Amino acid sequence: MPSVWHWYGSFHVNNMTFMSVCVWCVGVCQLVNKMDEASGSVKAFNRNDEQFLEAFAIFCGLGIQNTQMYDTVERARAKQQVLSYHASAAEEETRELQSLRLMDFSFSDFDLSDTETTMATIRMFVDLNLVQNFQMKYTSLCHWILSVKKNYRKNVAYHNWRHAFNTAQTMFTLLKSGRLQNKLNDLEVLALMIATLSHDLDHRGVNNSYIQRSEHPLAQLYCHSTMEHHHFDQCLMILNSSGNQILSALSLDEYKATLKMIERAILATDLALYMKYVPNVKPRWKSDWRAAERGNHLGRLTKNSQFVWEDEHHRDLLRSMLMTACDISAITKPWPVQKRVAELVATEFFEQGDKERRELNVEPIDLMNREKRDKIPSMQVSFIDAICTQLYETLSGMSEYCSPLLEGCQKNRQRWKCLAEECEKGLGNGFM
Known part of the structure; x- marks a missing residue:
């Protein structure tokens, strides 16, 4: 135990310091020389006195340090109580957020305002640890989400902000409730969430076939997946715009890898690509790429237990399948939600069919023909059989935690099958 000797007049004084466990001085003990009571002469300290004092110094040092630490903790607790009023969400807000059921496969946005959908989007990014992991500025995230929302056209019945939000919510549910987040790395999760929100940016309410046949300027830019390429270009434009740089904390290599995954994910949502390679799909579906081939390949890999998580090609297949699964997830929702969404899709398709008659002077396919609306239930059954069942x-x-999507899809198939049979018997008029 360190000590310092001093002379004060006729007194010989020994100062002994109190050292804490972490070796810093927390106090000093001053000892006055012992004096013999009988003779009044000064007596020297013996070894027993020194050991007793050393033990006493340690005891005092620990006591003082604990007192100081307790005082520090109390001050921090007081500060936390003051700041928590502003920093912590109220219990009522927490209950309201839980009532949104963002982690449920049966989620519906119909009762939410646009502002609530943007707040829910922020919540998803926070709950996936994307804000923390990639040091996103809160203002940048808010600005980016609002910019994405603004770039969806309000006059489009189905492919609008609500569809993008629902696609992102299904991805969020697959990652959290479907327990896929732990199987993907942080960059993949980030890319998928950005891609789901951006995958239909600036959609015009018409498909690629119409864009090509109408000789739209966009058709001159890309030979296939015209709108999907445009959606990705819009996504890049927004990400690079002032105030929207939510990827600014990424390294150059991370940034390039993320953009590449976003591009491939958005292009994977061209459903016509999927349909071309699925057998027994009618010739009206035309395209020129491999989405369905990817779907069949992934199905074989999982069925034969050959999927390798370390294989980047396999992971790319999975990301593409997740995008398609989320994009068409309305087919898995509870029947009232599925029916209402189907009405929105039909409205958009019929409007395209009207434009084809009016501007292209062609008879639209049954899917786009409002005069053939009674065939929609049977076409929904075909769509489920050709695409959805295998996918889910x-x-x-x-x-196994993703099975609610398959179960919901199968239940809706039964509903559509009943409607189709009624239409065939002339007992119904479609569903609108």
Whole structure:
């Protein structure tokens, strides 16, 4: 135990310091020389006195340090109580957020305002740890979300901000409730969430076939997946605009990898690509790429237990399938939601069919022909059989916690099948 000797007049004084466990001085003990009571002469300290004092110094040092630490903790607790009023959400707000059921596969946005959908989007980014992991500025995230929302056209019945938000919510649910987040790295999760929100940016309410046949300027830019390429270009434009740089904390290599994954994810939402390679799909679906080939390949990999998580090609297949699964997830929702969404889709398709008659002077296919609305239930059944069932079976094979999508799809198939049979018997008029 360190000590310092001093002379004060006729007194020989020994100062002994109190050292804490972390070796810093917390106090000093001053000792006055012992004096013999009988003779009044000064007596020297013996070894027993020194050991007793050393033990006493340690005891005092620990006591003082604990007192100081307790005082520090109390001050920090007081500060936390003052700041928590502003920093912590109220219990009522927490209950309101839980009532949104963002992690439920049966989620519906119909009762939410546009402002609530943007707030829910922020919540998803926070809950996925994207804000923390990539040091996103809160103002930049808010600005980016609002910019994405603004770039969806309000006069489009289905492919609007609500569809983008619902697609992102399904991805969020797959990652959280479907327990896929732990199987993907942080960059993949970031890319998928950005891609789902951006995958239909500036959609005009018409498909690629119409863009090509009407000789729209966009058709001159890309030979296939015209609108999907345009959606990605819009996504890049928004990400690079002032105030929207939510990727600014990424390294150059991370930035390039993320943009590449976003591009491939958005292009994977061209459903016509999926349909071309699925057998027994009618010739009206035309395209020129491989989405369905990817779907069949991933299905075989999971069914044969050959999926390798370390294989980047396999992971790319999975990301593409997740995008398609989220894009068409309305087919898995509770029947009232599915029926209402189907009405919105039909409205948009019929408007395109009207434009084809009016501007292109062609008879639209049954899917776009409002005069053939009674065929929609049977076409929905065909769509489920050709695309959805295999897709959601594959996802259920990846994670049993994704099975609610398959179950919801199968329930809606039964509903559409009943409607189709009624229409065939002349007992119904479609569903609108």
